[in-house]
Amino acid sequence: MNWRKLRVFLLTVLALCLIPATRWYQIDEPILRYFRASHDVDPLALHLSGEFVESNLGTEQNSDGSVTVRMIAQQYLFVPHCVLVPAGVPVHLRVTSADAVHSLAFNGTEYNIKVLPGTISASRLQFARPGEYKTMCREFCGAGHYAMRSALKVVPRDQFPALQPGERGTCAAQ
Amino acid sequence: MRRNRRGRFFRRLLWLTGGIVSACSLLFLATVLASDSAPDHVPSYVSWTAETVTAASSGDAFRGMLLARRCDHCHGAEGFSDRASTPNLAGIDKLAVWKQLQDFRSHKRISRVMEPIAGSLSSQDVEDVVAYYAKLPVFTDLQDNRAFPQARPDANHTAVALHLVSFGDGGRGIPPCQACHGPVGYRPGVPSLMTQNSEYLFNQLSAFANRERANDINMAMRTISTLLTEDERHALAEYYGAGLGLQPGSSK
Numbered sequence: 001m002n003w004r005k006l007r008v009f010l011l012t013v014l015a016l017c018l019i020p021a022t023r024w025y026q027i028d029e030p031i032l033r034y035f036r037a038s039h040d041v042d043p044l045a046l047h048l049s050g051e052f053v054e055s056n057l058g059t060e061q062n063s064d065g066s067v068t069v070r071m072i073a074q075q076y077l078f079v080p081h082c083v084l085v086p087a088g089v090p091v092h093l094r095v096t097s098a099d100a101v102h103s104l105a106f107n108g109t110e111y112n113i114k115v116l117p118g119t120i121s122a123s124r125l126q127f128a129r130p131g132e133y134k135t136m137c138r139e140f141c142g143a144g145h146y147a148m149r150s151a152l153k154v155v156p157r158d159q160f161p162a163l164q165p166g167e168r169g170t171c172a173a174q
Numbered sequence: 175m176r177r178n179r180r181g182r183f184f185r186r187l188l189w190l191t192g193g194i195v196s197a198c199s200l201l202f203l204a205t206v207l208a209s210d211s212a213p214d215h216v217p218s219y220v221s222w223t224a225e226t227v228t229a230a231s232s233g234d235a236f237r238g239m240l241l242a243r244r245c246d247h248c249h250g251a252e253g254f255s256d257r258a259s260t261p262n263l264a265g266i267d268k269l270a271v272w273k274q275l276q277d278f279r280s281h282k283r284i285s286r287v288m289e290p291i292a293g294s295l296s297s298q299d300v301e302d303v304v305a306y307y308a309k310l311p312v313f314t315d316l317q318d319n320r321a322f323p324q325a326r327p328d329a330n331h332t333a334v335a336l337h338l339v340s341f342g343d344g345g346r347g348i349p350p351c352q353a354c355h356g357p358v359g360y361r362p363g364v365p366s367l368m369t370q371n372s373e374y375l376f377n378q379l380s381a382f383a384n385r386e387r388a389n390d391i392n393m394a395m396r397t398i399s400t401l402l403t404e405d406e407r408h409a410l411a412e413y414y415g416a417g418l419g420l421q422p423g424s425s426k
Contacts, residue, residue: 045221047391053214054393072392075361076342076349079393081401098392099361144353147342172400 043098043117046072051120052096058168059084066090070168073102073115076144078135082151082171086160091125103139106152112138127154218282218389220273222362230272230301238306241299248287253310254321258373258415262322265312270365272304274389283389312369316417325372325415334406335413348401351410363391372415379407 046052052072058080060068066089072079073095085091095104097117105112106125113121127133137148153171163169220226245263249255253264263271277283278292279300295303313319337343342350352358356366367375381387382399390396399407413419 055214074392081397143359144349147344147349149347
């Protein structure tokens with residue numbers, strides 16, 4: 001056994017392992033899930049069945065007072081285009097992509113959620129103050145990328161409409 | 175001893191068959207009940223998997239030419255319609271027309287005229303007709319196209335439409351039309367609008383906005399046409415209907 005060669009090999013492997021470790025803060029959880037090939041949904045068949053069918057998009061009222069928001073990011077739109085949530089309540093955001101890699105950023109907050117096809121990006125947000133937050137895609141996704149914007153409307157909790165279990169809220173319904 | 179063993183075998187077989195049959199019926203009932211309890215609106219049964227794309231683009235254009243003779247009366251012998259309310263089909267992408275015909279067949283897109291016609295075609299017929307219309311020529315010199323353009327450009331509208339087509343409206347979140355409808359970018363199943371009739375385009379945009387037409391996957395066109403004002407819908411329909419999409423330079 002050539003110990004010199006082995007030592008060089010082991011050091012190289014160690015150095016290669018250190019590269020992702022130094023950039024760990026840049027790696028999002030959805031990306032790791034994507035590379036682990038944990039494909040939650042079929043991006044081509046979102047409209048046929050499953051969690052992201054049309055009637056399930058929008059804001060859902062949970063029994064513990066929090067809300068769940070489901071969205072689809074596609075070239076070059078967020079659907080639903082305007083999301084309505086109550087202020088000061090945990091918002092469980094579940095978003096997936098129908099085509100390319102997108103990112104969902106809320107202007108004026110630190111939230112920037114990477115959206116990948118085949119993966120559900122789940123995150124827990126909370127908006128303290130009512131107001132309208134502009135939402136935009138911050139991952140270049142194609143020719144219409146710069147126009148891929150929508151809005152998130154945060155209303156005081158008493159102004160948020162009472163939603164039935166099967167009902168989903170958007171700005172249009174208000 | 176021997177008979178006893180055979181009897182045990184048959185008894186076991188009976189139990190096994192009974193078990194399988196009851197499990198299958200339970201499973202069937204469960205699927206039926208599950209499909210009953212979730213009446214989700216499915217916009218279209220088409221999903222752009224590799225198999226779908228292959229099937230939609232493998233038609234025989236010659237057979238399609240023979241079949242398409244019954245489309246002549248409305249869509250024109252050369253794929254250009256005489257009436258502005260009927261779509262032109264010359265040179266349109268195979269996948270786009272294929273999807274619309276599938277949606278007419280499954281009654282996901284409503285049309286009193288097209289639903290029975292598309293229903294009378296077989297899957298092979300649809301592929302062939304679609305392949306034929308994709309092969310029909312479109313000329314950049316507008317004089318050479320039959321019955322197109324039928325609309326005249328309006329100076330006030332053209333500027334609005336040109337901006338929406340090429341840049342969209344970032345403030346309202348309206349993507350540029352040309353990013354999906356060409357020539358900058360295309361997506362599967364999205365038609366080119368460059369030789370489309372104005373009245374047809376306006377009717378479709380209005381139908382999307384009023385939810386009378388709801389066969390767009392993931393609500394793309396329903397969302398966009400709701401964001402457009404009625405004036406902008408008119409402007410866009412006129413822009414494409416006047417052939418300005420085909421000759422962007424002439425709008426100046």
